[in-house]
Amino acid sequence: MTASYTRKPSTAQEKQLLAQSDQHLACGIRSASINPEYSMVIAGGRGSRVWDVSGNHYIDYLLGSGPMFLGHSHPAMVEAVQSRLAAGNSFLLTNDAAIELAALIAEVVPCAEKVSFHNSGSEATLYALRLARAYRGRDKLLKFEGAYHGMHDHALMSAQWTTKVADFPQAVSNSSGITANTAEDVLIAPFNDLQTTEEIIRRHADELGCVMVEPLCRTFVPAPGFLEGLRELTHELDIPLVFDEVVTGFRLALGGAQEYYGVVPDLCAGAKAISGGLPFGFVGGREDIMALAGRAGVESGRHVRLTGTYSGNVMSCAVASALIGELRQPGVYEAVNAKGERLRKALQELLLAADIPARVLGEATAFQPWFIDQDVIDHRSSLGYDWKRQFKLQDLLLDRGILKGQEKFFVSTAHSDEDIDTTIAALADLMPELKAG
Ligand SMILES: Cc1ncc(COP(=O)(O)O)c(C=O)c1O
CATH class of the missing domain: 3.90.1150.10 (Aspartate Aminotransferase, domain 1)
Structure with missing residues (x-):
């Protein structure tokens, strides 16, 4: 060419x-x-x-919108699929490929004390939001104008396609078919403007379930101090800070944007770069928040439901572990x-x-x-x-x-x-x- x-x-x-x-x-x-x-x-x-x-x-340079970070048909991916496929893929049950991958993610992603598996970036941000709300016992999401967190209703508010802007923190829906009530549960802040964001967060602190941010917001690089300021403020108010690392995870660094920018959130949603294009997503985060998805959640009466038919399927997990292995090679x-x-x-x-x-x-x-x-x-x-x-x-x-x-x-x-x-x-x-x- x-x-x-x-x-x-x-x-x-x-x-x-x-x-x-x-x-x-x-x-x-x-x-x-x-x-x-x-x-x-x-x-x-x-x-x-x-x-x-x-x-x-x-x-x-489209790379399937990001997931083909190691290129198409990477030999490690082909080998992982071929060596596992004949023994079945989807069981709904705990399997060794999922266990191995969870341990690997917990090792390399700074905030991921525990991990749950899903099938896309949209699912990962949806479940991170649900976990944060359950932890905090509050309903509202604060996200940033222009940020894209996937295709679920709360994510499709003032996302990248928004051309009619409203006064902050009012949300603008990006799709018909979303209930009008959804917009009332979403607050919008300007990325890279810590002062305005802090005013909104402090004013609505009692209603907020979480603050969700793409650390690299589309391609807007975080200004020095912006992510650090968000971290400090959400820590002070005990509002979970969620990084949407669907694009940045394993791409900016093995530990994602949280490693690259040096700011560790409470939860992160990840997907694309390690699954070789197979459907995959994960939520990683603090033990006490993630625990709500397990037995501790059931016992406390605040159980968060997050699993689905294909969660932790063998193919996606085996490929992701193999590709993390490739990314860990020196100099990559x-x-x-x-x-x-x-x-x-x-x-x-x-x-x-x-x-x-x-x-x-x-x-x-x-x-x-x-x-x-x-x-x-x-x-x-x-x-x-x-x-x-x-x-x-x-x-x-x-x-x-x-x-x-x-x-x-x-x-x-x-x-x-x-x-x-x-x-x-x-x-x-x-x-x-x-x-x-
Ligand atoms: C930052 C971010 N979050 C979430 C998503 C949604 O991921 P998916 O398309 O896997 O549902 C995307 C997709 O491009 C994304 O860029």
Whole structure:
């Protein structure tokens, strides 16, 4: 894949599959672009590459929206699945793969004295919220404007799609079908504004079940002292602080954002980076809060229900343990961060040289160009960004054999130095067209 890459048009087979998709799928699977010209049916992936049904190969920075942190079809994942599958997967019963993984997570994730297993990031944040509410005996959730915590009703409040902003702490629903009462149980605060957040938390302390935060809020990096201030305040008021580590967990560091930023929450919700794309999520946290999900919860009359049919299934757990084993090898994070940082820096420099107003925000393996001519620190300051240019970048990259999501570039351990070089060359090549709009 080079700047001279030529994307093949959809074959008859791909066109037919796309027509069937329109006919039968309501939604739930994404397109690679909002532009129908770029519709594709994905056929496979290995390492840093994916390919479509028409035979186009792409360097993949979408990575399934983050979970393929070690690349597609990692050999350790394939081996874990193959060696366990013949002996069954789903039993609803305690199994050795789940026990091994719980012990590993407790060892590497700072807040995780105990762990529970689920099937997605949305489930993990939902159950972390429920546990925190039960612990505190209060109903309300404080979350940050623009933060995304998944698809459950309380999470879909003033999330990343919010364009009509309300006065803090009023929540704005992001979906029809959610009851009006739900919004009353959610308070919204501005990320990176500790003073306003503290005022809201102190005013509503008696109603709050927890404060939930994406420590890297989408790609808004926490200002120095922001997470530390939240920690101090919630500790003082005994309000559980929940980190949504669905993106940052095992990605920013083995111990996630809590290790990377050095702030340890009471609970965390994790998912993507270690399951090789198999459905997976977990809640980890303080023993006394997590205990409400077990016998102690039953005995105290405050039992929290959190398990489901597939919780702790063998495949997801065996793969996650195997991939944590890979991530623990010396030098893994140094290498992936160096590659990500090189790409991120090159993108910022190329945008600057092309005189395209933009800020590239995030961390080395999860970053995003915001096309805007002012500093962005939170959702509200990002609102004037040029979303058309964002989508245009996606299409110009596809033309050059590079796949990226609508928001972030995700970098994996499978990306080679050559992939990064190729991507930088493609970015340099597309800048004049991106500038032209
Ligand atoms: C920070 C964050 N929390 C929660 C979720 C929801 O995870 P899932 O899609 O696995 O339900 C996502 C998904 O992108 C996320 O980015």
